[in-house]
Amino acid sequence: MEDESYSFFSKPFSQKQCVGPANPYGYGCKNIGFNGDNGEVEYLLLHANPLSISQTSKNISSDLIMFRCAVNEYVEAVRELACEILELMAQGLWIPDTSIFSNLIRDLHSDSLLRLNHYPSLSWTPHLHHHLVDHNSDTSPNCNSTLCKIGFGEHTDPQILTILRSNDVAGLQISPQHGLWVPVSPHPCTAFSVFVGDTLQALTNGRFKSVRHRAMVNSCKTRMSMVYFGAPSPNARICCPSELVTTTTPHKPYLYRPFTWAEYKKATYSRRLGDTRLQFFRLKSENDETISE
Ligand SMILES: O=C(O)CCC(=O)C(=O)O
Numbered sequence: 668m669e670d671e672s673y674s675f676f677s678k679p680f681s682q683k684q685c686v687g688p689a690n691p692y693g694y695g696c697k698n699i700g701f702n703g704d705n706g707e708v709e710y711l712l713l714h715a716n717p718l719s720i721s722q723t724s725k726n727i728s729s730d731l732i733m734f735r736c737a738v739n740e741y742v743e744a745v746r747e748l749a750c751e752i753l754e755l756m757a758q759g760l761w762i763p764d765t766s767i768f769s770n771l772i773r774d775l776h777s778d779s780l781l782r783l784n785h786y787p788s789l790s791w792t793p794h795l796h797h798h799l800v801d802h803n804s805d806t807s808p809n810c811n812s813t814l815c816k817i818g819f820g821e822h823t824d825p826q827i828l829t830i831l832r833s834n835d836v837a838g839l840q841i842s843p844q845h846g847l848w849v850p851v852s853p854h855p856c857t858a859f860s861v862f863v864g865d866t867l868q869a870l871t872n873g874r875f876k877s878v879r880h881r882a883m884v885n886s887c888k889t890r891m892s893m894v895y896f897g898a899p900s901p902n903a904r905i906c907c908p909s910e911l912v913t914t915t916t917p918h919k920p921y922l923y924r925p926f927t928w929a930e931y932k933k934a935t936y937s938r939r940l941g942d943t944r945l946q947f948f949r950l951k952s953e954n955d956e957t958i959s960e
């Protein structure tokens with residue numbers, strides 16, 4: 668999959684553009700979403716459904732079958748990994764039906780995605796870089812792993828679970844608390860990064876939190892990430908299992924109103940990348956007037 672991604676991104680811009688604009692699927696350069704967000708990134712966004720992959724891949728690779736097989740096999744493998752993790756999470760929450768979350772992404776109509784992100788090094792493509800300087804980060808002249816521009820701005824992933832793999836170039840950062848950014852070291856041979864998405868936060872009644880993250884551009888090395896977003900089907904009803912709610916002490920009320928994935932996705936697409944959308948689905952309780960996610 669990684670080889671196929673590299674060969675796609677190394678094509679001339681005009682050829683890549685034939686697979687764009689990402690609307691929302693296809694090739695995108697700098698623009699992320701429809702509301703003015705941008706970064707130093709080019710990407711290929713694919714629906715994880717095999718039929719949709721074969722449609723999009725017609726324009727992607729000269730060796731169409733290789734590309735399609737690589738995507739299908741990769742998606743299948745990371746979906747299984749995501750399901751296993753979700754089943755362990757349900758088990759950890761003492762939910763008797765341990766496949767309650769994984770069934771949502773195993774659904775035939777699951778809206779899961781695969782996103783291939785390519786962050787060209789700053790030295791490589793000077794014409795690509797003329798905006799969004801992050802003043803909080805290291806801007807020292809030392810080229811060695813200097814991260815000084817935003818590749819993918821801060822956000823939480825809206826889906827259920829994200830499985831991310833990158834090459835050996837640093838850039839991913841998470842924000843466990845406001846204003847604090849912690850680098851996530853890449854371990855391409857052994858490790859995937861796993862993110863809880865907003866929908867899983869709602870499904871677990873806030874027990875698992877979707878963490879804010881962003882990707883910085885490395886000044887001298889090209890970075891690539893392959894990101895699987897496990898999502899439910901559009902009509903799936905997102906509501907936490909009753910086991911996670913108690914009306915007696917300790918009082919754990921429902922935190923979010925039920926919603927469908929289609930509804931949440933619409934809310935996501937209509938807002939900026941960095942917006943906190945889950946707060947609009949939160950139920951108010953008497954002792955909870957000021958709400959923050
Ligand atoms: O490329 C990365 O490391 C992060 C990308 C990301 O957060 C995303 O595609 O949602």
Ligand SMILES: [Fe+2]
Nearest residue numbers: 822823824880
């Ligand atoms: Fe993300």
